[in-house]
Amino acid sequence: MTLRSVDLRMEPVEAVLNRVERFLGVNLDQETVVRKRRSLGSHTDRATWVRIERRGLDRIGVQGGDGTASAEALFGIAKPAWLAGVAWRDETEPVMWRADETELLPGAPVGSAVVAEDPQLSEEWWAALNASLDALAAQHTNRIATADIETLTQELVTGTIQSVFPGFDMPVVEWRPAHADFNWANMTAPVFCVFDWEDWGMAPCGLDAASLWGASLAVPALADRIRSERRDDLESRDGKLMTLFVAAKILGPYADPDDPRLGAARETAERVVKELQTS
The missing domain is CATH 3.30.200.20 (Phosphorylase Kinase; domain 1)
Known part of the structure; x- marks a missing residue:
């Protein structure tokens, strides 16, 4: 059926x-x-x-x-x-x-999945986000994460990246538990809390940090703050792959020509490709 x-x-x-x-x-x-x-x-x-x-x-x-x-x-x-x-x-x-x-949640969602203005989050909020992501990554599960209802596999990562950068092929090395739908609509403020855990499971290291970065590119200062807070994730080899994966989803065949994130996503993706190819 x-x-x-x-x-x-x-x-x-x-x-x-x-x-x-x-x-x-x-x-x-x-x-x-x-x-x-x-x-x-x-x-x-x-x-x-x-x-x-x-x-x-x-x-x-x-x-x-x-x-x-x-x-x-x-x-x-x-x-x-x-x-x-x-x-x-x-x-x-x-x-x-x-x-x-x-x-019940301790507050309202920070915003829509992709934000257009800085939500002005407290230092306590950022500390709670970091503690939660660090704790999640240290655990294990037999579940496999899904992103946009697609199972997160090496084939999905490679295919998504190659839709924008043909010929780029690099395997994921480290897989860790991830929320896998980590965006501004799935967390609260002023008290940090992350919800909607339907898609969580093992995913390439850095997926959640890269996803939140991608959802913030319309606000450069916010995207920079995420890169600073989650530097260890995003500067790792697999974190760079996930940055490229997220950027490719923004830039891919179904990209919205009016998406304000396009320029920053393209610039970052091109830089990351060069870094990965020369590392």
Whole structure:
């Protein structure tokens, strides 16, 4: 059976919401329901948050569909605690639905995934980000991270880079746990907390730092701050590869000609290619 392309912002979801309420024994606050393309979210009557995801069965083999729950085993990371979860197979499509209940976030998301102005974050915020990324990288998992719903493999890294720099071919050496969707929409301020752990798993060293750098290129001072804070990640061999990987996604075949990050991404990518080829 072919998986139907669905945008949950456009689909009727009342039956799904009702099922989640029955399974988890909560009442969802209909006034707070947030609809995204592949997920839904809502406050509950017990001061928690429920996130509901629609995921094709073809993605369960790699990820298991339990990212938020499995991330509860990670330690030393500022993230909302996982409280309960439920999953079921759709009766009519090759799809799994999963709902996870977590603590409420300590603040609002910093911004959209890609920011256009400096969020003016405190030194305490940066310290908490660094502590969380360092703690995450020191752990291990059998999960494989996904980036934009694609499994992070050597082939994906090479293919993405070669879409902009044909012929460039360099293997990843070090793989470490990563959030894999590390952007400004998935972390809070003024208190740092990172959420949406659905895609986490093993990834090339430096992916999260490079991803946040790429989401900040429209604000040069912010991008520079990230490079300074995560210098060890981004100046490593694999960190440079991930910088190139992220830059290639910005510059690739589907690049937006009006994206203000294009110039900085191109300049950095060309420099990094030369550094890697001469190292």
